[in-house]
Amino acid sequence: xxxxxxxxxxxxxxxxxxxxxxxxxxxxxxxxxxxxxxxxxxxxxxxxxxxxxxxxxxxxxxxxxxxxxxxxxxxxxxxxxxxxxxxxxxxxxxxxxxxxxxxxxxxxxxxxxxxxxxxxxxxxxxxxxxxxxxxxxxx
Amino acid sequence: xxxxxxxxxxxxxxxxxxxxxxxxxxxxxxxxxxxxxxxxxxxxxxxxxxxxxxxxxxxxxxxxxxxxxxxxxxxxxxxxxxxxxxxxxxxxxxxxxxxxxxxxxxxxxxxxxxxxxxxxxxxxxxxxxxxxxxxxxxxxxxxxxxxxxxxxxxxxxxxxxxxxxxxxxxxxxxxxxxxxxxxxxxxxxxxxxxxxxxxxxxxxxxxxxxxxxxxxxxxxxxxxxxxxxxxxxxxxxxxxxxxxxxxxxxxxxxxxxxxxxxxxxxxxxxx
Numbered sequence: 001x002x003x004x005x006x007x008x009x010x011x012x013x014x015x016x017x018x019x020x021x022x023x024x025x026x027x028x029x030x031x032x033x034x035x036x037x038x039x040x041x042x043x044x045x046x047x048x049x050x051x052x053x054x055x056x057x058x059x060x061x062x063x064x065x066x067x068x069x070x071x072x073x074x075x076x077x078x079x080x081x082x083x084x085x086x087x088x089x090x091x092x093x094x095x096x097x098x099x100x101x102x103x104x105x106x107x108x109x110x111x112x113x114x115x116x117x118x119x120x121x122x123x124x125x126x127x128x129x130x131x132x133x134x135x136x137x138x139x
Numbered sequence: 140x141x142x143x144x145x146x147x148x149x150x151x152x153x154x155x156x157x158x159x160x161x162x163x164x165x166x167x168x169x170x171x172x173x174x175x176x177x178x179x180x181x182x183x184x185x186x187x188x189x190x191x192x193x194x195x196x197x198x199x200x201x202x203x204x205x206x207x208x209x210x211x212x213x214x215x216x217x218x219x220x221x222x223x224x225x226x227x228x229x230x231x232x233x234x235x236x237x238x239x240x241x242x243x244x245x246x247x248x249x250x251x252x253x254x255x256x257x258x259x260x261x262x263x264x265x266x267x268x269x270x271x272x273x274x275x276x277x278x279x280x281x282x283x284x285x286x287x288x289x290x291x292x293x294x295x296x297x298x299x300x301x302x303x304x305x306x307x308x309x310x311x312x313x314x315x316x317x318x319x320x321x322x323x324x325x326x327x328x329x330x331x332x333x334x335x336x337x338x339x340x341x342x343x344x345x346x347x348x349x350x351x352x353x354x355x356x357x358x359x360x361x362x363x364x365x366x367x368x369x370x371x372x373x374x375x376x377x378x379x380x381x382x383x384x385x386x387x388x389x390x391x392x393x394x395x396x397x398x399x400x401x402x403x404x405x406x407x408x409x410x
Contacts, residue, residue, distance in 0.1 A: 002206035042260035057141035108190030118270035
C-alpha cells in the first residue's frame with residue numbers, strides 16, 4: 001500500500017500531544033524492550049531511536065486496543081491481530097496511566113463518538129426546555 | 140519508516156463509517172526523464188475518506204487499498220487543470236507533490252472539497268471541545284435556573300421556561316481553545332425532573348427525564364429505581380472511560396428502568 005511517507009515524516013516533527021522516552025518492544029524479535037522516544041501526534045504514535053531525528057516507525061491508532069498490563073506496562077494491539085502486541089514499559093505507574101488515557105482518546109473514531117454524544121446531550125437538554133425570549137418565570 | 144500497514148489496510152476496508160466515498164480520477168505523473176513533454180494520464184479509483192485518511196482502491200470491491208493519503212495539515216483547492224472539476228490536495232512542504240483529483244461533476248467536486256477540507260484530526264478535536272464547552276454552559280445555566288430539584292406535583296401542565304445562552308451553531312472555524320483536555324465533570328447534571336410531569340392528561344408531552352437527572356431516587360411509582368442510586372446514576376462517561384459498548388450498556392440500564400416504570404403505569408392505567 002502506497003502512502004505519503006514524506007507528509008507522515010513531517011507530521012512526526014509537529015508538536016506532540018505527548019512525548020517521552022519509554023522502553024518499547026515490537027511484536028517480533030523476542031519482544032525485547034528498547035529505549036525509544038515515543039511521540040503522540042494526532043492519531044499516530046511515532047517512535048524514534050533516542051538520538052535520531054527521523055522515526056523508525058509509526059502506528060496509526062485507529063481500531064486499536066490499549067491494555068494496561070502489569071506494573072508500569074501497557075500494550076497496544078490492533079483489532080484484527082490481537083496477539084501481536086506493542087509493549088511499553090514506563091518509568092512510573094502514573095506515567096503509564098497517563099499514556100493509557102491519552103492513547104485511548106487519540107483516535108478519530110473516539111472523537112467521532114464524542115461528537116455524537118455531546119450533540120445528543122445538548123439536544124436532549126435544549127429539546128426538553130422551552131426557550132422563551134429570555135424570560136425566566138418564577139415557580 | 141515502518142507503518143502498521145496491515146492494520147491500516149484493515150481499517151480502510153472495515154465497516155467503520157466513511158466520511159465520504161466515490162470515484163475520482165487521480166492524476167498520474169509520468170516519469171519525465173525519458174520523454175520531453177510531461178504527459179498526464181488519469182487513473183480512475185474508488186476513494187474512501189475516513190477521518191484524516193484518504194484511501195484509494197482500484198475497484199469499489201477491492202479488498203485492499205492501493206494507497207493512502209494522510210491528510211493532516213493539507214490544504215484543498217480547486218485547480219486550474221486542463222480537466223474540469225479538478226481539485227488538488229497540497230501540503231506545506233515545498234517539495235511535496237500535490238494530489239490532483241478529478242470529480243465526475245460540479246456537485247461531486249464540491250462535496251469532495253468540502254469533506255476533505257474538514258478532514259483533519261485537529262479540526263475534529265476543536266469541534267468536540269467546543270461542544271463540550273457548550274454542554275457545560277447549558278448545564279450551568281440549568282443549574283442556575285433551577286431553585287428546587289423536585290418535581291412540583293401541582294404543575295400538571297405548566298413548564299418552566301428558561302433562557303439559555305444561545306448555543307452557537309457549529310462554526311466552520313471554531314475559535315482557538317486553551318490547551319489541555321477538559322474532563323467532562325459528571326456532576327454537571329443537577330437539573331431535576333421538573334420540566335414535565337408524569338401525570339399528563341391526554342396531551343402528548345415529551346417523556347420524563349431519565350432517572351439519572353432526578354436528585355430523588357424514587358420514581359413516580361414510589362418504588363426506587365432498581366439498584367440505581369443517584370450517586371451511581373451520574374454518567375460514567377469521561378474521556379478516560381468513553382467506550383461505546385460501556386456507554387451502550389449504561390444507557391441500556393436507563394432504558395430498562397424507564398421501561399419498568401412505563402409498564403407499571405400502563406398496568407395502573409388499565410385498572
